[in-house]
Amino acid sequence: MSQTPQVDKGSQAAKKSRGRGKRGPLASVGLHSVLAIAAFIAAFPVAWVAYVSLGPGEYDYQHPQRIAAHPSLSNYDHVLNHTDFFTWLGNSTIVALGTTVVGVLVAASAGYAVSRIRFLGRGSLMYTFLLTQMFPVSVLIVPLYKILANTKLLDTYPGLILVYCTTAVPYCAWLLKGYFDTIPVEIDEAGRIDGLSPFGTFWRLILPLARPGLAVAAFYTFLTAWGEVAFASYFLLSPDKFTLAVGLQQFVSQYNSQWNYLAATGVLIAIPAAAFFYLVQKHLVTGLTAGGTKG
Amino acid sequence: MTVAAPAEAATPRRSEEPRRRTGPLRRIRRSYDQFWYAWAMCAPVVVILGVLVGYPLVLGIMYTFTDATSLNVGHTIGVNKIPDTFSWVGLKQYVDILSGPDNQFWPHFWWTIIWTVSCVAITVSLGLGLAVLLNRQVRGRTFYRVLLVLPWAVPTFVTIFSWRLLLSDGGAVNHLLGALGLGQPEWLSNPLWQKIAAIGVNVWVGVPFMMISMLGGLQSIPAELYEAAEMDGATPWQRFRHVTLPGLRPVSSTLILLGVIWTFNQFNVIFLLFGSTNGDSVQILVTYSYRLFFGQNPMDYAGAATVGVLCLSILIVFTEFYRRWIRRMQGAQA
Numbered sequence: 001m002s003q004t005p006q007v008d009k010g011s012q013a014a015k016k017s018r019g020r021g022k023r024g025p026l027a028s029v030g031l032h033s034v035l036a037i038a039a040f041i042a043a044f045p046v047a048w049v050a051y052v053s054l055g056p057g058e059y060d061y062q063h064p065q066r067i068a069a070h071p072s073l074s075n076y077d078h079v080l081n082h083t084d085f086f087t088w089l090g091n092s093t094i095v096a097l098g099t100t101v102v103g104v105l106v107a108a109s110a111g112y113a114v115s116r117i118r119f120l121g122r123g124s125l126m127y128t129f130l131l132t133q134m135f136p137v138s139v140l141i142v143p144l145y146k147i148l149a150n151t152k153l154l155d156t157y158p159g160l161i162l163v164y165c166t167t168a169v170p171y172c173a174w175l176l177k178g179y180f181d182t183i184p185v186e187i188d189e190a191g192r193i194d195g196l197s198p199f200g201t202f203w204r205l206i207l208p209l210a211r212p213g214l215a216v217a218a219f220y221t222f223l224t225a226w227g228e229v230a231f232a233s234y235f236l237l238s239p240d241k242f243t244l245a246v247g248l249q250q251f252v253s254q255y256n257s258q259w260n261y262l263a264a265t266g267v268l269i270a271i272p273a274a275a276f277f278y279l280v281q282k283h284l285v286t287g288l289t290a291g292g293t294k295g
Numbered sequence: 296m297t298v299a300a301p302a303e304a305a306t307p308r309r310s311e312e313p314r315r316r317t318g319p320l321r322r323i324r325r326s327y328d329q330f331w332y333a334w335a336m337c338a339p340v341v342v343i344l345g346v347l348v349g350y351p352l353v354l355g356i357m358y359t360f361t362d363a364t365s366l367n368v369g370h371t372i373g374v375n376k377i378p379d380t381f382s383w384v385g386l387k388q389y390v391d392i393l394s395g396p397d398n399q400f401w402p403h404f405w406w407t408i409i410w411t412v413s414c415v416a417i418t419v420s421l422g423l424g425l426a427v428l429l430n431r432q433v434r435g436r437t438f439y440r441v442l443l444v445l446p447w448a449v450p451t452f453v454t455i456f457s458w459r460l461l462l463s464d465g466g467a468v469n470h471l472l473g474a475l476g477l478g479q480p481e482w483l484s485n486p487l488w489q490k491i492a493a494i495g496v497n498v499w500v501g502v503p504f505m506m507i508s509m510l511g512g513l514q515s516i517p518a519e520l521y522e523a524a525e526m527d528g529a530t531p532w533q534r535f536r537h538v539t540l541p542g543l544r545p546v547s548s549t550l551i552l553l554g555v556i557w558t559f560n561q562f563n564v565i566f567l568l569f570g571s572t573n574g575d576s577v578q579i580l581v582t583y584s585y586r587l588f589f590g591q592n593p594m595d596y597a598g599a600a601t602v603g604v605l606c607l608s609i610l611i612v613f614t615e616f617y618r619r620w621i622r623r624m625q626g627a628q629a
Binding site: 035039046052107119122135139140143165166169226 | 330334336343344347350351428431434439441444447448452453460499553559562563580603606
């Protein structure tokens with residue numbers, strides 16, 4: 001994002017006593033305090049989970065001041081060694097990565113076709129994408145259950161991956177279409193002249209150029225799959241297939257509420273998501289920009 | 296994303312105009328010869344969406360004309376297959392839900408409208424405000440950005456669990472309010488405060504996405520426009536009003552549309568914040584429909600599907616009006 005021109009930065013205009021875009025100290029303080037407050041509000045609940053997770057007792061979350069006196073990692077010890085955490089983590093990873101790969105590929109090819117080729121039904125396809133965002137979960141869940149049961153995909157990874165694709169792909173296709181629009185058509189034409197097939201152009205020229213856009217789509221898809229609760233708790237039946245979101249619910253059931261374990265697991269879940277975010281965050285702004293520039 | 300939806304529908308129609316004269320079959324044929332690879336590239340999406348969204352939707356709409364519950368819909372127990380035994384009841388479900396004796400729909404409906412409007416308005420303005428701030432030269436911008444995006448990056452079932460702790464009666468938020476000498480509302484049990492808490496948490500969850508997208512839109516506005524405006528003596532507010540806002544319109548019009556759709560159907564926040572048992576008045580239509588389905592025995596599938604179909608129709612009507620409105624605004628501009 002650093003290559004884009006900064007709105008308020010200008011070096012040549014020195015008409016005023018203060019150069020363009022140079023802030024007075026008061027404005028700087030104001031800007032930083034607003035950002036700092038916002039950042040604090042954004043980060044505090046996340047930090048709070050981390051703090052609560054250090055309290056070993058079952059009721060420590062009700063008395064947070066106690067935790068500071070005797071912080072311990074015993075919750076993590078319990079979660080890592082005495083629960084199926086690693087099974088859940090593995091399942092979540094398989095499902096989330098699978099959704100990311102399948103979803104981004106499928107969305108990219110559709111987005112590319114819609115962006116480049118004026119074929120019949122292209123407008124209605126985009127409208128359908130928008131439409132699929134409007135379906136409430138409750139209409140879909142029973143028919144989906146039936147379909148998955150009939151195709152023997154119930155309680156399997158591929159079944160859940162396909163279901164997640166339906167929620168993530170429409171948005172990603174839209175996002176990537178916007179991104180492909182910003183890549184000059186001349187590149188495609190050059191590829192075609194050099195003898196590449198339409199698929200070859202897409203695969204070898206456009207996809208590498210669209211890496212920032214793909215990163216954003218991947219991030220979005222990954223998060224969608226990583227944090228989904230409703231479908232996962234309904235379509236996964238056997239405990240060894242549970243994802244983290246489903247497994248977590250065992251800590252807080254009708255019979256017991258082990259918030260301390262829940263907090264520790266929450267932290268362990270947040271770490272991969274945050275790490276993944278850190279990897280793609282450089283691309284995030286440029287990727288999302290692209291869609292907007294071509295209205 | 297952020298491609299303005301209205302322009303989308305307008306372009307292809309115009310380009311297909313001359314071909315209208317030939318017969319539809321020939322037109323499809325010619326389009327196929329020319330663009331078969333384009334169709335091939337879209338095929339996976341169309342198949343996935345068709346099978347996993349289209350078919351369930353048709354089935355779901357069909358159920359709204361029946362009295363299907365979890366007892367009479369065909370299912371399999373072990374090796375025994377139980378066939379469908381529900382019967383057709385015509386429009387009874389719709390009549391019951393819209394004007395039935397328990398009259399649950401309309402309160403939920405109005406609350407859903409308030410919820411959607413306030414969430415989207417607050418989220419968009421906060422996102423825009425933070426994006427404008429982050430778009431300046433600020434020391435530690437990456438640091439702020441990473442922190443500000445945390446609510447989006449961490450899965451909602453973790454963060455909302457944290458909000459439950461923070462908002463509980465003796466939780467951190469009330470400690471803070473108490474220290475400031477303010478009242479200590481029962482965020483999670485009083486109907487009014489429940490609503491405020493729900494909106495607040497949803498805004499917290501939604502702002503980062505808006506902010507990042509708006510930031511992208513801001514960076515695509517050419518700096519020359521600001522320079523020209525400043526040469527003409529525009530004040531910062533005028534620059535914001537007449538350069539930034541119009542420049543953002545392609546991004547913001549789509550963001551608002553998506554925001555409305557996503558907020559209207561926001562399931563996770565309310566479901567996770569209030570659980571499936573308490574907070575009846577805070578349920579929006581989507582969670583209300585989920586409750587009709589899972590919250591009782593036998594599960595009222597027809598009722599849930601009917602509410603779902605009503606949600607869908609509301610959104611379709613809204614989208615249609617919104618797109619027309621945007622198109623007219625664009626026409627007025629051009």
